[in-house]
Amino acid sequence: MSEQGLLDVVDSEEHRMIRNTVREFCEAEIEPIAQEIENEHRFPEEIFEQLGELDMMGVPVSMEHGGLGGDQLMYALVTEELGRVSGGIGLSYAAHVSLGSKPIEMFGTEEQKEEWLEPLAAGEGMGAWALTEPGSGSDASDMDTMAVKDGDEYVLNGTKQFITNANVANSVLVKAVTDPDAGYDGISTFIVDPENDDGFEITTVWDKMGLNCSPTCEIQLDDVRIPEDRLLGEEGEGWEQTKKTLDGGRISIAALSTGVAQGAYEAARDYSTEREQFGQPISEFDAIRDKVVDMHRKIERARLLTHKAAWAYDQGQSVSRESALAKLDASEAAREVAEESVQTLGGYGYTEDFAPQRFYRDAKLMEIGEGTSEIQHLVIGREIGL
Amino acid sequence: MKVLVTVKEVAAVEDDFEIDGLSIDDRYLEYDLNEWDDYAVEAAVQIAEAADEDVEVVAATIGPERSEETIRMALAKGADRAVRVWDDAIADQTLLDVNAKASVFEQVVAEEEPDLVLTGVQAADDALGATGVALANRVGYQWAAVVNDLDYAAGDDVATVRRELEGGVEEITEVDLPAVLSIQTGINEPRYASLRGIRQAQQKEIAPHDLSDLGLDAETVDGALELTDMYEPESESDATIFEGGAEETATELANVLRDKGVVGE
Numbered sequence: 001m002s003e004q005g006l007l008d009v010v011d012s013e014e015h016r017m018i019r020n021t022v023r024e025f026c027e028a029e030i031e032p033i034a035q036e037i038e039n040e041h042r043f044p045e046e047i048f049e050q051l052g053e054l055d056m057m058g059v060p061v062s063m064e065h066g067g068l069g070g071d072q073l074m075y076a077l078v079t080e081e082l083g084r085v086s087g088g089i090g091l092s093y094a095a096h097v098s099l100g101s102k103p104i105e106m107f108g109t110e111e112q113k114e115e116w117l118e119p120l121a122a123g124e125g126m127g128a129w130a131l132t133e134p135g136s137g138s139d140a141s142d143m144d145t146m147a148v149k150d151g152d153e154y155v156l157n158g159t160k161q162f163i164t165n166a167n168v169a170n171s172v173l174v175k176a177v178t179d180p181d182a183g184y185d186g187i188s189t190f191i192v193d194p195e196n197d198d199g200f201e202i203t204t205v206w207d208k209m210g211l212n213c214s215p216t217c218e219i220q221l222d223d224v225r226i227p228e229d230r231l232l233g234e235e236g237e238g239w240e241q242t243k244k245t246l247d248g249g250r251i252s253i254a255a256l257s258t259g260v261a262q263g264a265y266e267a268a269r270d271y272s273t274e275r276e277q278f279g280q281p282i283s284e285f286d287a288i289r290d291k292v293v294d295m296h297r298k299i300e301r302a303r304l305l306t307h308k309a310a311w312a313y314d315q316g317q318s319v320s321r322e323s324a325l326a327k328l329d330a331s332e333a334a335r336e337v338a339e340e341s342v343q344t345l346g347g348y349g350y351t352e353d354f355a356p357q358r359f360y361r362d363a364k365l366m367e368i369g370e371g372t373s374e375i376q377h378l379v380i381g382r383e384i385g386l
Numbered sequence: 387m388k389v390l391v392t393v394k395e396v397a398a399v400e401d402d403f404e405i406d407g408l409s410i411d412d413r414y415l416e417y418d419l420n421e422w423d424d425y426a427v428e429a430a431v432q433i434a435e436a437a438d439e440d441v442e443v444v445a446a447t448i449g450p451e452r453s454e455e456t457i458r459m460a461l462a463k464g465a466d467r468a469v470r471v472w473d474d475a476i477a478d479q480t481l482l483d484v485n486a487k488a489s490v491f492e493q494v495v496a497e498e499e500p501d502l503v504l505t506g507v508q509a510a511d512d513a514l515g516a517t518g519v520a521l522a523n524r525v526g527y528q529w530a531a532v533v534n535d536l537d538y539a540a541g542d543d544v545a546t547v548r549r550e551l552e553g554g555v556e557e558i559t560e561v562d563l564p565a566v567l568s569i570q571t572g573i574n575e576p577r578y579a580s581l582r583g584i585r586q587a588q589q590k591e592i593a594p595h596d597l598s599d600l601g602l603d604a605e606t607v608d609g610a611l612e613l614t615d616m617y618e619p620e621s622e623s624d625a626t627i628f629e630g631g632a633e634e635t636a637t638e639l640a641n642v643l644r645d646k647g648v649v650g651e
Contacts, residue, residue: 013455017462017584025578055581068581078581275629353631 003262003299006307007077015074022081025054034086035352037213043168044213047089052123060097060248061105065113066121072248072310076255080303083259084266087362088213090256091369095164095214096120098249100127103173103189107233107241116171116191125170130160130192130219131242137161138375141184141239145221147176154178154190154231156199156224162369166217167202169194174221175242178235187238191230192221199224210361247319249370250327254306257330257366258299264334264341264359265295271345271354282344291344295337302330321383328376331366338363387540388442389430390500392491392518393423393460393468395453396511408480408613419456422506426569428576429536430504431464437540442466446494448476448487454592461587462579468590469494473597475604481512483609488520490607493600495525502545503566507532518568528565534573 007015030047037044051057060075061067068074075097082090104117119125136142145158156176166172172192179186194200204218233241269292272283282288309322341356342349349356367373395417403414419427427445434441445460445468447453457468471490476482495503505518522529534556535548545561550570561567579587597603626642628635643649 013458014585014588017455017458017579017587018581021459021462021579021581021584053580054578055583059581068585070581070585348630 057123058121254326480613522566
């Protein structure tokens with residue numbers, strides 16, 4: 001296999017074995033149903049059950065809390081493999097791990113980890129988090145959802161938008177304002193239980209351009225009363241937590257994007273060597289060869305940036321710039337590569353019998369979710385002193 | 387009790403490849419655990435998992451250091467430890483014949499004293515298909531070849547096996563232990579290694595042995611067979627692949643059948 005990224009530099013047999021095993025599973029169990037679950041707009045519970053049995057649902061979560069105890073690079077490798085066969089499964093997976101699970105591990109109390117993190121890491125439930133609102137996207141801290149202390153409870157009110165996994169989640173980490181006058185420092189995070197907390201309602205499950213096997217929901221919080229021990233960390237720490245969470249989350253979206261690009265590239269490469277026109281495989285025409293080579297170049301670049309960010313994360317370095325750069329580059333690569341993959345397959349590429357159109361649809365979200373490309377530019381600009 | 391599983395790393399060849407002397411150029415090879423051995427490992431691990439007593443599953447292989455990554459998959463799937471035999475004298479062989487392999491495994495069996503030895507029916511690369519039976523003969527164990535169903539619980543003195551014979555005939559045989567069984571694909575459904583299994587496998591032992599460690603000398607592996615040539619046979623068949631949707635390709639196929647006189651106008 002040529003798609004090593006930094007894997008042959010790190011040279012870890014364990015990482016290679018895990019990558020190969022996940023690939024084997026993805027090709028046998030996910031690839032055959034990937035288009036079907038998209039068409040049906042169906043969250044494939046049975047696949048996530050199997051991912052749980054294979055210990056994939058808590059890859060970067062400590063063993064102490066039911067996870068695999070792997071590093072960010074291992075997690076990136078697994079996420080890439082999922083993206084290579086299904087962007088939707090990869091997205092629900094990345095949201096479960098990076099956004100739904102990791103914050104509990106990083107900021108939760110021991111009791112919270114036992115109650116809320118362990119079932120997620122063991123694959124017994126899905127994780128989610130709720131930051132975005134109808135009126136607050138890129139300007140994420142400008143939120144209207146409020147949490148008001150009432151005795152030993154908090155009362156949550158508001159609307160959350162585009163929440164991945166919300167209708168299949170065991171827990172949702174909801175961001176809400178606890179101090180309206182404190183700006184960034186007035187935001188807090190709460191663990192909400194969609195099943196047992198009254199007042200939590202899924203008001204919309206969106207039909208989307210792609211990624212339809214991954215549910216994206218609108219949530220209404222209507223006087224949701226939760227005990228005070230559901231506060232994650234301290235009051236006012238929500239924004240700092242968000243930034244830290246997204247540093248890791250962006251690496252996983254970069255990995256997912258790399259996988260989507262890889263899947264699209266492989267479809268184009270294979271087709272181009274088999275399809276004959278004018279008496280020869282189309283890969284032997286400069287126009288197609290250069291296209292496929294460019295796909296390969298972009299993917300390798302995206303993968304290296306992703307692995308570098310993951311590696312730096314594992315060294316405990318600050319990765320705001322690295323993860324934003326990886327996410328920006330890989331998501332752009334995914335969209336460009338998927339588009340060229342459709343073009344390489346021509347009419348067939350535009351049909352649902354072939355995968356490129358699905359990767360093309362899936363890729364576009366990567367430039368939007370977990371910070372748009374425009375926000376990544378903002379983050380990177382700040383990091384390089386602009 | 388102890389179950390020994392012989393496993394082999396085999397090379398799979400890409401569709402397009404080049405032959406370099408007596409072997410296929412390494413650039414076109416991908417290494418993997420021999421398919422039959424995957425079923426043998428699964429059979430051994432299932433015996434261990436269902437057992438009331440302690441069952442140790444030991445994987446044994448003849449292979450270079452590179453093969454450790456492949457052998458470790460057997461450990462990730464549940465084998466407890468592995469023995470890897472390699473030697474310059476083995477590397478020098480153009481083809482390691484059945485006799486040589488049986489000699490090596492004979493010493494491994496002498497050292498490990500397993501109650502049950504499971505081998506794959508054959509290896510996907512050189513397909514000699516005789517190592518298991520040859521080994522049974524050497525060590526004086528009972529044996530059954532091409533086993534596609536196994537009824538055995540740890541501690542039993544007898545294994546009931548179903549064997550696949552020619553022409554779709556099957557037989558059910560009882561085999562006294564200690565025994566060597568060569569395992570056919572389809573006997574079970576080999577599991578995926580869990581990621582935790584893979585992580586734990588990094589700590590499991592793969593003990594390296596050379597021939598002298600096993601009390602053997604270089605001549606032991608000097609087989610009667612020598613590889614003299616490798617080439618691609620000329621293909622005389624002619625295949626046409628129809629691409630596209632069902633309606634279009636069905637029309638094309640119908641035209642061919644009509645042209646060849648298979649169906650009338």
